[in-house]
Amino acid sequence: MILGTYNYWVVIALMMIGLFVVIAHGNLLKKVIGLSILQTSVFILYISMSYISGGTAPILEHGVELYSNPLPHVLILTAIVVGIATTALALALVIRIKETYGTIEEQEIQARDLHEC
Amino acid sequence: MLTHLPILQVIVPLMAAPICLMLRPVRLVWLFALIASAMVFLISVALLQQVVQSGTIIYEIGGWSAPWGIEYRIDLLNAYLLLIISAISTVILLSTHTSIQSELAAERHTFFYVAYLLCLAGLLGIAATGDLFNVFVFLEISALSSYALIALGNNRRALWASYQYLIMGTIGATFILIGIGLMYVMTGTLNMYDLSQRLPEVSDSRTVFTAFAFFIVGVCLKLALFPLHMWLPNAYAYAPSAVTALLAATATKVAVYILIRFIFSVFGVEFSFSHFPLQDIFLVLSLAGILIASTTAIFQQNVKRILAYSSVAQVGYMILGFSIGNPAGLMATLLHLFNHALMKGALFLAVGAVMYRVGGVQLSDFAGLGKRMPWTMAAIVIGGLSLIGVPLTVGFVSKWYLVAAVLERGWWPVAVFILVGSLLAVIYIWRIVEAAYFQLPAPGNAEVREAPLSLLIPTWMLVVANIYFGLDTRLTVGISESIAKMLFGVEP
Numbered sequence: 027m028i029l030g031t032y033n034y035w036v037v038i039a040l041m042m043i044g045l046f047v048v049i050a051h052g053n054l055l056k057k058v059i060g061l062s063i064l065q066t067s068v069f070i071l072y073i074s075m076s077y078i079s080g081g082t083a084p085i086l087e088h089g090v091e092l093y094s095n096p097l098p099h100v101l102i103l104t105a106i107v108v109g110i111a112t113t114a115l116a117l118a119l120v121i122r123i124k125e126t127y128g129t130i131e132e133q134e135i136q137a138r139d140l141h142e143c
Numbered sequence: 144m145l146t147h148l149p150i151l152q153v154i155v156p157l158m159a160a161p162i163c164l165m166l167r168p169v170r171l172v173w174l175f176a177l178i179a180s181a182m183v184f185l186i187s188v189a190l191l192q193q194v195v196q197s198g199t200i201i202y203e204i205g206g207w208s209a210p211w212g213i214e215y216r217i218d219l220l221n222a223y224l225l226l227i228i229s230a231i232s233t234v235i236l237l238s239t240h241t242s243i244q245s246e247l248a249a250e251r252h253t254f255f256y257v258a259y260l261l262c263l264a265g266l267l268g269i270a271a272t273g274d275l276f277n278v279f280v281f282l283e284i285s286a287l288s289s290y291a292l293i294a295l296g297n298n299r300r301a302l303w304a305s306y307q308y309l310i311m312g313t314i315g316a317t318f319i320l321i322g323i324g325l326m327y328v329m330t331g332t333l334n335m336y337d338l339s340q341r342l343p344e345v346s347d348s349r350t351v352f353t354a355f356a357f358f359i360v361g362v363c364l365k366l367a368l369f370p371l372h373m374w375l376p377n378a379y380a381y382a383p384s385a386v387t388a389l390l391a392a393t394a395t396k397v398a399v400y401i402l403i404r405f406i407f408s409v410f411g412v413e414f415s416f417s418h419f420p421l422q423d424i425f426l427v428l429s430l431a432g433i434l435i436a437s438t439t440a441i442f443q444q445n446v447k448r449i450l451a452y453s454s455v456a457q458v459g460y461m462i463l464g465f466s467i468g469n470p471a472g473l474m475a476t477l478l479h480l481f482n483h484a485l486m487k488g489a490l491f492l493a494v495g496a497v498m499y500r501v502g503g504v505q506l507s508d509f510a511g512l513g514k515r516m517p518w519t520m521a522a523i524v525i526g527g528l529s530l531i532g533v534p535l536t537v538g539f540v541s542k543w544y545l546v547a548a549v550l551e552r553g554w555w556p557v558a559v560f561i562l563v564g565s566l567l568a569v570i571y572i573w574r575i576v577e578a579a580y581f582q583l584p585a586p587g588n589a590e591v592r593e594a595p596l597s598l599l600i601p602t603w604m605l606v607v608a609n610i611y612f613g614l615d616t617r618l619t620v621g622i623s624e625s626i627a628k629m630l631f632g633v634e635p
Contacts, residue, residue: 065313119306
């Protein structure tokens with residue numbers, strides 16, 4: 027039961043690790059890392075579910091009848107691109123936050139904003 | 144040409160965005176963006192007419208028939224939403240040429256329009272598509288460009304607000320993606336219509352329950368349903384005024400649309416309301432949102448934050464509408480979608496005019512503005528009355544239908560809550576009015592003049608719409624009534 031679906035267990039573990047990092051860490055870069063891990067877990071979920079045991083790549087060939095479903099792979103290519111765009115934008119924001127605030131720690135940023143009020 | 148209208152709706156702003164980068168003078172870029180948005184508006188009017196006359200429009204992209212190809216399916220609900228988004232966006236674009244002058248560095252103006260058009264394309268795409276994965280992609284297009292738009296704000300807090308929104312928004316989008324994946328596993332289709340046919344066969348499985356839960360939580364993050372609203376007040380407060388107006392008037396509405404579409408069309412009323420305690424959850428959260436967010440709004444010093452918290456409360460009214468679970472309640476939600484877009488658009492544009500002249504939107508900046516900026520302040524007063532729900536304004540129409548729907552169920556305590564929410568709105572709007580009309584101007588404000596016409600005209604277009612649709616409710620009530628009947632009729 028557990029061994030047969032081990033990739034789904036990996037998905038859940040990664041998902042929880044990612045969410046935990048986003049919530050628990052105050053460092054903005056670490057939050058971005060957590061977010062990437064969370065997104066990666068979903069990529070693995072999609073790829074796992076399209077796998078068929080014994081199936082090959084979906085290329086038309088004689089004698090091949092069992093092949094993986096290519097659609098989730100294609101979808102996840104798009105999702106990977108979206109993930110890269112998100113990470114790039116987040117990193118750009120972190121750079122500008124560092125430039126204007128001089129720190130990338132959540133608590134210090136909030137302290138500095140309160141200080142100015 | 145006419146048959147391609149559904150796709151043109153999305154393609155026009157999407158193609159216009161990169162072209163903006165090639166145009167040099169900012170005035171030309173603005174004009175081009177405005178023309179693109181106006182074209183989209185005309186297309187959406189044509190689409191609405193077509194749908195009203197001849198029913199649902201089905202458009203197959205590239206000629207591949209559904210469920211293999213991607214299909215755009217424009218029914219009355221889609222057409223209604225497309226009209227709201229494109230109309231509001233066009234009115235806001237009329238004002239941006241002036242309003243961003245004081246709020247954005249000159250070299251960023253072109254990028255503002257690029258991001259604005261991309262955001263518009265994303266929002267329209269969500270409202271037009273009939274494909275599940277398309278929803279995710281367009282959601283991310285609009286979200287990514289709105290993060291960039293918020294970060295354009297002058298205050299350094301805009302960066303922090305944008306970052307928070309990015310983290311929350313991405314978690315929401317990832318949840319939506321998980322939901323979509325699980326739905327695909329169970330049904331093998333991504334087409335919404337096809338999905339609605341196939342989901343009932345597997346609706347007892349735990350996977351579908353999980354998919355539903357992930358999807359709903361993800362969308363609720365996007366629409367800032369209390370208590371998932373933490374990203375919204377800062378994002379609205381520190382973004383440039385035009386961006387705040389666009390996001391407040393359209394972005395949350397699109398998220399509400401996704402919720403309506405999935406709960407009523409894709410999963411069906413049967414599954415959402417009887418297999419799942421969705422009704423109770425939404426009822427409690429929306430009432431809590433209305434009361435807590437309105438109370439928080441009373442204690443804010445920044446007028447944009449007051450209105451932002453009020454937006455969270457107004458989202459509460461929309462969710463309350465369909466948690467009632469009868470056609471009258473859904474109709475109130477749909478009316479409030481339209482009406483809230485009008486009032487928040489007008490209010491945020493007027494606040495943008497204050498920002499342009501005074502340079503700040505703290506309550507102390509509003510002192511004495513009633514005399515110095517009479518037209519802008521009159522717009523805020525009328526918008527505020529509409530927000531409270533005073534008769535002759537659109538706010539009254541949606542509150543009326545909402546209370547009627549609640550009473551139809553016999554839930555009179557809920558009706559009391561709605562009225563208390565309105566009273567709280569009186570208090571926070573009064574604080575703005577008091578500052579503007581009953582306080583002496585601050586010494587530095589002596590020079591402040593009325594806002595230029597280029598800001599007043601768009602603001603007053605929306606203010607007049609607030610009153611017009613409060614008196615002549617044929618269009619809005621007629622359409623929302625038939626949408627509500629359609630959504631409840633298809634899945635009895």
